[in-house]
Amino acid sequence: MKAAVLPGVDTPLETRDDIEIAEPGPGETRVKVVASGVCHSDLSVQNGTIPLPTPIVLGHEGAGIVEAVGEGVTRVEVGDHVVLSFVPSCGECYQCQHGQPYICEKSAMQAVGGMLDGTTRLTSAGAPLHQMACLGTFGTHAIVPEISLVKIPDDVPLDVASLIGCGVLTGVGAALNTATIHAGDTVAVIGCGGVGLNVIQGARIAGATTIIAIDMFDSKLEMAKEFGATHTIKADEGDPVGAVAAINDGRGADVAFEVIGLGATIEQAINTVRPGGEVILVGVPRLDVMVNLNVAFTWLYLAKTIKGCWYGSSDVYRDVPKLLDLWKNGELKLEELISKEITVDQINEAFTDMQSGTVARSVIRHAD
Incomplete structure (x- = not known):
């Protein structure tokens, strides 16, 4: 598979096409990432504001199609269109049970830059690659915990849907849920x-x-x-x-x-x-x-x-459908957020655009 990789802090991203991806384990899925927003938090990993191990496949705001499921997966099926949530939501821990799934206890594993068990499913030239937020949406494919996926209707454009995974849930949620x-x-x-x-x-x-x-x-x-x-x-x-x-x-x-x-x-x-x-x-x-x-x-x-306010105080299983309804009713602007659609090879240009303040969002469209 192909992905944009951050080799180290304060270095440009590099595109690699030699990345090998493992099969999904129990509770995991393999998602074909169709579109990924380029978010300021990705830049924050690059410049060290958010400390994560490197080398790492960045990207935490995406949407795609489920290609394979591991043992015990029940929330999604092969062929489902999904929004990828950068915060897992298990529904079982203390935080989830007390109405705060946006700080699900399982999300603590994100700090190690891998999956929920602390390991990664990606390698490049035989060496492991970390994954941002248990995702890594700057890659054409990702192994994703099923508790990080929200099924959406097939008629929602995936470039539009990708923005919901971070920027929209965080920003709109801050106003509707936190404030x-x-x-x-x-x-x-x-x-x-x-x-x-x-x-x-x-x-x-x-x-x-x-x-x-x-x-x-x-x-x-x-x-x-x-x-x-x-x-x-x-x-x-x-x-x-x-x-x-x-x-x-x-x-x-x-x-x-x-x-x-x-x-x-x-x-x-x-x-x-x-x-x-x-x-x-x-x-x-x-x-x-x-x-x-x-x-x-x-x-x-x-x-x-x-x-x-973390992740807009969102419950993704409640709020993703709610946001899509607001969009369909014309109350929420989503297409208007997309300033540029780019390829993954243009990722460093997208970071420059973001720093210059000239774009609302650049969206990566991964090649079929």
């Missing part, structure tokens, strides 16, 4: 990349009527308007906190989303919300990022709430 947005609320979104755009459209769907997009790139702010932003603020021009207050009659936002992962923008989000408001942390920070908070004025006297 408490009431009709007529004012929402600020700091960081308007692929996930931030989905936060914006999630806030629109939730009923927010003032949606303020904050970013340093004019190109991203223009895209934000297409997805529902009513106001835009250039982050490097003036004071974004004061600008948000000016838009909202001197008050801060009801809800602020931080979708970058920097200490400075996290503090900015906290200062952006009104007393009693909510701050939702969506962006992925480096492991050493710290913030300084005045406990009395953040939590006590001003009664602000700060929530972490």
Whole structure:
């Protein structure tokens, strides 16, 4: 099989076509990956923000067709069209049983860059290759745990479906599941990349009527308007906190989303919300990022709430069908997120485009 491989941190990806893939084991499937989004979290593995072992096949946002199933697989069958979830959801552990499948206990194995048993199913030149998020959607095929698959209708285009696997579930879910947005609320979104755009459209769907997009790139702010932003603020021009207050009659936002992962923008989000408001942390920070908070004025006297948001607080078996219904009804934009369709050989160009702020999403279409 062919795949884009990250040989080491801070190195370009390289395309290899000598990769051997094992047969699926118990509870596993082999999926023909038809399409894969290129997400900022892939870039975060490349630059070391998310530490994973290398060499590794990146990609964690994909859709495809089940080609083979291992022993005991019951959730999917050969021929099923599926969205690949980058967080396994076993349905049996404490977290899943308590309504938090987005932090399923089995997802802890993702840190070793292999399958749920800690090993990998890929080799190149006789050496093992790791798989991002038990997936590796930058490859033409992937061995995937059945608890990481969600069956979808065959008539849903797989390039559109691929985006749901991370960016849409994370962004829209942050607004619909994690945050408490009431009709007529004012929402600020700091960081308007692929996930931030989905936060914006999630806030629109939730009923927010003032949606303020904050970013340093004019190109991203223009895209934000297409997805529902009513106001835009250039982050490097003036004071974004004061600008948000000016838009909202001197008050801060009801809800602020931080979708970058920097200490400075996290503090900015906290200062952006009104007393009693909510701050939702969506962006992925480096492991050493710290913030300084005045406990009395953040939590006590001003009664602000700060929530972490992983995978949009999503239950994939509930939310993937829900998102597809919103898309079919014209409420959720999916095709509009695809700025470019590329081949896997263009992966480094896609990373450059993502860093430049010129695309919402590049989508890899794997050759048949």
